[in-house]
Amino acid sequence: MSECNFQLLLGAYHDRELDAAVDRRIARHVGECFSCATALRGMRELSARITTAAAMELEADAAVIAGMHRAVDRAARDESAAVDRPLLRMAGLLSALAASVLIISGVWLLDSRGDARLANGAGAAAPRGGDVTAITPDWERVAITLRAQPRPGIGDDSPFAPRYAEAIHWMLDGLIPAGGRSEGKPWAEPKSF
Amino acid sequence: MGASDLEVWQAAASGDHAAFHVLVDRHGPHLFRVALSLSSGRADAEDICQETFAAAFLGLKSFDGRASVRTWLTSILMRRAAKTWKKDRHARRAISLDRRADDDVERENPGGALADRLKVDAATGAADQRMDVLEVIRTLPPEFRAAIVLREIEGLSYQEIADVLGVPRGTVESRLYRGRAELRRKLTGY
Numbered sequence: 001m002s003e004c005n006f007q008l009l010l011g012a013y014h015d016r017e018l019d020a021a022v023d024r025r026i027a028r029h030v031g032e033c034f035s036c037a038t039a040l041r042g043m044r045e046l047s048a049r050i051t052t053a054a055a056m057e058l059e060a061d062a063a064v065i066a067g068m069h070r071a072v073d074r075a076a077r078d079e080s081a082a083v084d085r086p087l088l089r090m091a092g093l094l095s096a097l098a099a100s101v102l103i104i105s106g107v108w109l110l111d112s113r114g115d116a117r118l119a120n121g122a123g124a125a126a127p128r129g130g131d132v133t134a135i136t137p138d139w140e141r142v143a144i145t146l147r148a149q150p151r152p153g154i155g156d157d158s159p160f161a162p163r164y165a166e167a168i169h170w171m172l173d174g175l176i177p178a179g180g181r182s183e184g185k186p187w188a189e190p191k192s193f
Numbered sequence: 194m195g196a197s198d199l200e201v202w203q204a205a206a207s208g209d210h211a212a213f214h215v216l217v218d219r220h221g222p223h224l225f226r227v228a229l230s231l232s233s234g235r236a237d238a239e240d241i242c243q244e245t246f247a248a249a250f251l252g253l254k255s256f257d258g259r260a261s262v263r264t265w266l267t268s269i270l271m272r273r274a275a276k277t278w279k280k281d282r283h284a285r286r287a288i289s290l291d292r293r294a295d296d297d298v299e300r301e302n303p304g305g306a307l308a309d310r311l312k313v314d315a316a317t318g319a320a321d322q323r324m325d326v327l328e329v330i331r332t333l334p335p336e337f338r339a340a341i342v343l344r345e346i347e348g349l350s351y352q353e354i355a356d357v358l359g360v361p362r363g364t365v366e367s368r369l370y371r372g373r374a375e376l377r378r379k380l381t382g383y
């Protein structure tokens with residue numbers, strides 16, 4: 001039944017995929033050609049049969065559709081878990097970091113205060129405005145020495161010197177609770193009790 | 194008349210999870226029809242549909258709105274189904290030697306046993322209408338099977354089938370022509 005060239009277009013004609021002009025031409029031809037008319041009838045019967053079978057055998061019941069809904073919910077849960085996981089990890093990491101900083105600075109502060117108390121206790125006759133480094137812990141001595149004796153090679157006229165001095169004053173202001181600092185002196189004379 | 198597919202998709206893509214369930218209700222039944230016509234059983238078809246909707250949900254933003262939502266979902270389904278076919282083929286290769294011999298015959302002549310049965314039935318003159326046409330469709334080579342199912346069961350246009358399968362429109366036309374010829378041959382025995 002393949003003797004007619006029009007048969008190549010019959011499928012598209014049956015599926016209504018041809019433009020109007022070609023469609024009319026095929027319709028005319030089918031009216032005149034037994035072979036094409038038979039082939040077209042076969043195609044229509046086949047389509048009708050598939051449609052009927054599909055309606056009978058391929059219906060999705062409520063349980064099948066419910067399964068699809070559950071799959072979407074699972075995907076949504078997995079997706080939000082995947083989004084939350086790195087955030088939680090990051091938050092955990094930051095908390096751990098903050099805790100470490102707290103612990104280290106706490107230990108360091110306790111250690112510094114211990115040093116200072118020891119120094120105060122040992123030097124009961126600590127000079128007033130004398131050698132202040134005798135009663136200070138190491139880190140303060142370093143700061144005082146830096147201010148008193150600028151690093152070699154950096155003279156007073158060096159643009160670096162004021163910056164160093166400012167930084168050191170700032171350190172001392174922040175770290176020495178007793179008194180405060182007055183202009184022209186390393187810091188104010190400690191108050192006598 | 195409710196919101197269009199595209200509007201529902203937009204709502205889903207901007208985080209409205211419930212909107213996606215509307216798409217499941219709208220397209221679940223016909224996707225299941227396609228899946229079941231392409232696969233060997235209901236359990237496989239259910240799996241394929243579930244995977245399809247899960248993948249679509251996760252890839253909501255990858256849909257550009259140029260095709261219809263239905264075409265987009267169907268193309269995801271076709272990819273999942275193709276994966277299942279591939280897995281089935283590997284599984285079949287792993288079975289025993291005697292079964293493997295049967296498979297070789299089956300591979301050379303897909304649906305051969307069924308076609309033989311059909312011929313016998315055709316000889317009695319009563320076979321054609323009794324034969325499960327969907328079972329015969331499942332024996333077609335995959336590319337013909339897909340084209341036939343998308344046209345005859347899904348009712349997609351040639352261009353939509355071309356989009357779903359990622360082939361030119363002319364290829365769709367030729368697969369349909371050859372697929373129908375093969376189907377007729379298997380159903381009628383000539």
Ligand SMILES: [Zn+2]
Nearest residue numbers: 004006033036
């Ligand atoms: Zn003709």
